[in-house]
Each structure stands twice: as structure tokens, then as C-alpha cells.
Amino acid sequence: MAQPEGARVATEPAARVEQELQLYYWMKLIRAFEERVSRLHRQNKIFGGVYSGAGQEAIVAGVCAPLRDGDFVAPLHRDLGVFLVRGVDPGRLMAQLMGKETGLSRGKDSFLHGGDLERGIFGSTSMLGSSLPIAVGAALKFKMKREKNIAVAFFGEGASSRGDVHEAMNFAGVQKLPVLFVCENNRYAYSTPLEKQMAIEDVADRAEAYGFRGHVVSGNDLLAVLEVTERVVAKIRNGEGPALIECKTYRYRGHSEHDAALYRDQEELIEWQSRDPIPGYELFLEKKGHDLKRVREQIDERTQKVVQAAVEYAEQSPFPKPEEALEDLFAPALAAAPKK
């Protein structure tokens, strides 16, 4: 990303300064994009569920930043930001949400299941936690082919109680696969609070039972997420086997847009909002010598333009044609297989 005017950090290497601003841009873009999606949902323009990740942006930005082309990511239903950070065109992403032909699934699926394999993004599945064995499968392929890529699987603390998650972690530990498990612990699985979900405090403690390390980090602190991810990813790429990072965080909105989240108390929400990842990171930028007011203005202007352009692109895109409804349902090899 071009460095916005007003950023003045003379002594830092340019790449680092650029990364600092890029991370800020991503968090702001994810927040602005999701806010717009929530509004569009109220206008009945979105097909399928909307699961806002507002409050959790630092996790996606910090975990995806050290990834490379060819790495494989399995996001959670709340991780729309993964698509943006991995370089999916925002217009295509918005078209996916609006069920348009120009979307990732060509209008045949909701946001939830639309992946982008060209960018190594596997679309979420409805069965919570079932994308972890898939990420582990990708990691097995990287190991067998001696490729230096890694797989990343995001999941919630709710999903962490599912069998698939344990099986995936166990297999990854036994085979020492290049996979990073990222738990976004936002304290609620739909309406179920943490203490009714698990008998321990940290999901990260489970990693040891599978033979690898678990790390706990504040998911609202972008720099902390980035630091632990960079360190852990370097080891995984080096062939040292899997790792788990548990990011403690909170979701601001309900489980999805139809959930008013009446099961949690307002004070708790306000307390977490006071630890919002964006102002926290702005403080860092300011201390590093950036002219925050100007940087913020420029980035806000840029994100608004990107989001507006995405909405216009999606709104102008056609819906899929009914006669194409049965296309793309089977992998080409299966479709071409001779009938017995």
C-alpha cells in the first residue's frame, strides 16, 4: 500500500512503516465493510446469515499478515476479514453476500460457504469445527510434497468442544504437520457463555495433550497477535510441527444480525468496547510518530471509497440465471466420469 501523506517516521525501515499502516488499513477496512453489511442486511439486500466480527479485527489482521501466497486458510463464519486481507476483490465479496453472479460462488451460495481456492481460502462449512480436518489435510499435502506452505484453521471456543477439532489436532500433532490452529475465544457460542462450554479457562491448554504448544494472547491487541503469530509461523514453516494460538476477544454484535444478544449484560459489552483494537493500535501509531489525525482521515476516506465501490459493483451485478442453477454443482472430474 502506498504510504499515506502525513506518515512521518524517519528512522524505521520503510517496509516496517508500510506494514504498520497496512495493518491499520485492514482493521479499518474490515470494520467499515462489516458495518455496511449490517446496514445492507437491514435493507434486505443480503442473502444468508450475517455474522459480524466487529471487535475481532485484530485477530484476522495479525494472523493473516505473516502468511504467504500458497498458504491455506480455513476461516470461521465470523472471518469475512480473511477474504479482504488475502486480497479478494471487495466488490466480488460484496457480490457474494448479495447472491450475485459476480460473487465467489456465482450467486449459488451465501457468504458463509464461498471460498476462494485461488487465494487459498476454504469456504466455511455449516458444521462447526469441520473445516479443521480439512486444513489438516492441506497441511499433510504440504508435508508430503515438501512444500514450505502452512495451513491455518480458525475456530471459536464453542467449536473447540467438537470431536472434529480434537481429531484434527491429534492427527496434526502425531504427524507434526505444518498447521496453525487459531481459536477466537469471544466468550459466547451463540448464547452459551464460556463457563457452560468448557471446564477449563484456556482452550490453549488442550494443545499440550496433542503434543504441541498452545499460546494465549489478547485478541484485541494487534501487535501481540502479530508478534506471536510471526514467531509461531516461522517455527511451523521450519518443520517444527503444529501450534495453537488462543486469542481472547469479544464480539460486539449478536451471534448474527437476528440475535439481540439479550443473554449478556451491557456492562460487559461496554467494558470490552473500551479495549477496542482500533483505538489501541492508533495509540501505538501515534507513539511511533505518525500524524494520526491525517493518517486516520486518509484511511477513513480510502476505506469508505472501497466499500462504496464494492456496494455499487455488487448492486449493479446481475443475479444468476435460473437455467444455470445446476452448473458448478459437481467437480469437473466427477461430472465427466463415465456412467456405469
Ligand SMILES: Cc1ncc(C[n+]2csc(CCOP(=O)(O)OP(=O)(O)O)c2C)c(N)n1
Ligand atoms: C456442529 C454444530 N453445532 C451447532 C451449530 C449451530 N451454531 C452455529 S454458530 C454457533 C456458535 C459458535 O460459537 P463459536 O464456535 O464459539 O464461534 P463464534 O460464533 O462465537 O465466533 C452455533 C452453536 C453448528 N453450526 N454446528
